[in-house]
Amino acid sequence: MITNAKLSEIFDEMAVLLTFDDGNPFRIRAYQKAVQIIGGLPREAGELSGEDLTRIEGIGKGIASHISEILKTGTLQELQALRSKVPEGLLALARVPGMGPKRARRLYYDDKIHGLEQLQKAAEAGRLRDLPGFGAKLEENILKGIRLAVKASERMLYWEAKLLAQKLLKELGACPGIAEIVPAGSLRRGAETVGDLDILCTARDGARAVEFFTRMPGVERVLAAGATKAAVWLKAQIQCDFRVVPPESFGAALQYFTGSKEHNVALRELAVKQGYSLNEYGLFKSGDAGHKKPLAGRTEEEIYSRLGLSWIAPELRECRGEIAAAQRGSLPDLVELKDVRGDFHNHTRYTDGRDSLEDMVLGARSRGWEWTAIGDHSQSLKVAHGLSPRRLQETIEELRGLQKKHKDIRLMRSMEVDILKDGALDYADEVLASIDVVIGSVHTAFKLPEEEMTRRIQKAAANPHLDILGHLSGRLIGRREAYAFDAGKVFAQAARMQTAVEINGQPQRQDLSDTAARMAAEGGVTLAVTTDAHSAAQLEYMAAAVTIARRAGLEKKHILNCLTYDELKRWLERHE
DNA sequence: GCCGTTTTCGGCCCGACTGTTTTCAGTCG
Numbered sequence: 165m166i167t168n169a170k171l172s173e174i175f176d177e178m179a180v181l182l183t184f185d186d187g188n189p190f191r192i193r194a195y196q197k198a199v200q201i202i203g204g205l206p207r208e209a210g211e212l213s214g215e216d217l218t219r220i221e222g223i224g225k226g227i228a229s230h231i232s233e234i235l236k237t238g239t240l241q242e243l244q245a246l247r248s249k250v251p252e253g254l255l256a257l258a259r260v261p262g263m264g265p266k267r268a269r270r271l272y273y274d275d276k277i278h279g280l281e282q283l284q285k286a287a288e289a290g291r292l293r294d295l296p297g298f299g300a301k302l303e304e305n306i307l308k309g310i311r312l313a314v315k316a317s318e319r320m321l322y323w324e325a326k327l328l329a330q331k332l333l334k335e336l337g338a339c340p341g342i343a344e345i346v347p348a349g350s351l352r353r354g355a356e357t358v359g360d361l362d363i364l365c366t367a368r369d370g371a372r373a374v375e376f377f378t379r380m381p382g383v384e385r386v387l388a389a390g391a392t393k394a395a396v397w398l399k400a401q402i403q404c405d406f407r408v409v410p411p412e413s414f415g416a417a418l419q420y421f422t423g424s425k426e427h428n429v430a431l432r433e434l435a436v437k438q439g440y441s442l443n444e445y446g447l448f449k450s451g452d453a454g455h456k457k458p459l460a461g462r463t464e465e466e467i468y469s470r471l472g473l474s475w476i477a478p479e480l481r482e483c484r485g486e487i488a489a490a491q492r493g494s495l496p497d498l499v500e501l502k503d504v505r506g507d508f509h510n511h512t513r514y515t516d517g518r519d520s521l522e523d524m525v526l527g528a529r530s531r532g533w534e535w536t537a538i539g540d541h542s543q544s545l546k547v548a549h550g551l552s553p554r555r556l557q558e559t560i561e562e563l564r565g566l567q568k569k570h571k572d573i574r575l576m577r578s579m580e581v582d583i584l585k586d587g588a589l590d591y592a593d594e595v596l597a598s599i600d601v602v603i604g605s606v607h608t609a610f611k612l613p614e615e616e617m618t619r620r621i622q623k624a625a626a627n628p629h630l631d632i633l634g635h636l637s638g639r640l641i642g643r644r645e646a647y648a649f650d651a652g653k654v655f656a657q658a659a660r661m662q663t664a665v666e667i668n669g670q671p672q673r674q675d676l677s678d679t680a681a682r683m684a685a686e687g688g689v690t691l692a693v694t695t696d697a698h699s700a701a702q703l704e705y706m707a708a709a710v711t712i713a714r715r716a717g718l719e720k721k722h723i724l725n726c727l728t729y730d731e732l733k734r735w736l737e738r739h740e
Numbered sequence: 741g742c743c744g745t746t747t748t749c750g751g752c753c754c755g756a757c758t759g760t761t762t763t764c765a766g767t768c769g
Contacts, residue, residue, distance in 0.1 A: 444754080
């Protein structure tokens with residue numbers, strides 16, 4: 165089965181290769197837009213007819229026929245042709261920061277520089293500076309850029325970026341004259357990884373704010389600095405872009421700087437159709453931009469409203485149909501962190517966690533949760549000191565004691581039970597029956613063939629004791645690929661059995677992904693947001709899990725954690 | 741490649757910064 169992710173990947177490669185071959189930027193944009201749209205479809209494109217596909221805005225006859233070709237042959241003839249036309253060395257040149265397709269093409273074809281090594285040698289020998297359009301300064305920047313090329317392509321995990329941004333914001337708060345400071349960009353949209361940090365602030369004296377920013381202790385190198393914006397390379401090994409606008413433009417700038425780029429392009433096109441022009445300073449009557457007062461700009465709401473749209477939450481701004489939904493007034497009422505009443509999945513020091521059962525209780529209580537389930541690993545996961553049935557019963561007794569002591573939160577025992585290679589769960593049914601919330605996860609035998617893995621998980625989900633399927637794809641971002649399985653079949657089984665599927669908030673997991681979670685919900689599956697915390701402090705990962713749920717467009721009604729204790733108890737007894 | 745209550749052809753978002761330039765191309769977001 166060709167997944168939407170695979171289709172997106174192919175169209176993304178098309179867009180990249182066309183940048184070096186075609187010269188028609190609008191065709192490239194059409195592919196980039198298709199990447200976003202297909203990546204966010206709530207169903208597999210492979211299940212849709214050609215007619216269904218072309219009804220989607222941004223998908224026309226061309227892309228639809230490409231999709232059908234990919235479904236039939238696994239690839240695109242045109243892509244194969246482009247691959248043989250655009251050499252890998254050319255792509256490598258263009259990945260150097262400051263080099264784009266034009267300069268890379270020139271160097272590759274006219275000056276026979278066929279890779280990074282040759283580029284570095286040419287720059288070091290001073291051979292670039294005399295080429296037309298190049299100069300000594302550019303040569304120097306290219307040399308610096310080569311060293312950055314690899315690092316700059318690495319992306320930072322959402323949570324890591326969030327903590328880093330918080331630190332920077334605090335430091336920037338000391339700059340006199342800065343009023344508001346907020347993170348924007350992919351971090352504000354809650355993307356699972358972040359390529360660079362974007363920080364927006366309001367100040368009358370932009371140059372002064374920029375100077376303060378570029379001199380912060382966390383800055384390793386200044387890449388660019390002007391009167392209203394700057395870009396730096398941080399010691400934390402990530403780029404940070406900084407933008408200053410006057411207060412009356414704050415909303416417009418926040419909207420612009422939050423992106424995504426595709427969302428912004430679509431929004432500006434809509435503005436043009438309505439006789440306006442939209443930029444980071446505000447919404448203007450067509451032709452007035454730059455010399456008249458904007459019609460809207462102080463807040464994001466003003467701008468969306470003036471365009472006939474309800475305000476769109478940043479997590480949804482990926483050009484996946486959110487603008488049309490905002491026009492219809494049918495945007496989802498997204499779940500919020502405050503709607504969450506407790507956690508299901510975490511670990512104590514009985515297995516591989518750091519804190520005691522009671523520490524976890526206190527952590528949950530300090531978050532204002534109404535209830536919480538506290539978990540551990542099951543017996544076969546020896547590396548994590550999984551609990552034998554006897555040890556498990558002891559911890560259940562201990563939790564009962566804690567319940568008497570802490571009466572303002574309802575406590576449940578959960579367990580992350582291994583799904584064994586044959587799909588059986590790691591405890592006998594009578595043991596499972598003594599656990600309040602049973603989470604089933606795959607921790608072993610990742611390399612099973614797709615069909616076998618699918619059957620394995622389906623079998624586990626068929627066990628009426630199983631409440632939640634844990635970190636379903638098994639991926640670790642940047643470290644381990646998801647294992648092969650048919651998510652559609654598993655979701656169908658989960659929907660039939662009323663088994664919930666987890667959205668795991670651990671920074672490296674973020675599993676389900678936003679798009680998979682959306683697909684699950686469309687298939688009638690209930691989702692559970694969890695922290696997978698290995699310490700009481702890590703219960704804060706709930707915010708990350710909720711962010712994924714929001715990006716998936718989920719509402720309270722989709723999320724198991726939004727049930728009251730009594731409602732949850734009834735849900736847990738659904739098979740009895 | 742997509743799209744159309746002006747259009748099936750001819751449009752297609754907008755601005756900042758840099759470096760190499762005497763007015764702008766390239767890159768980036």
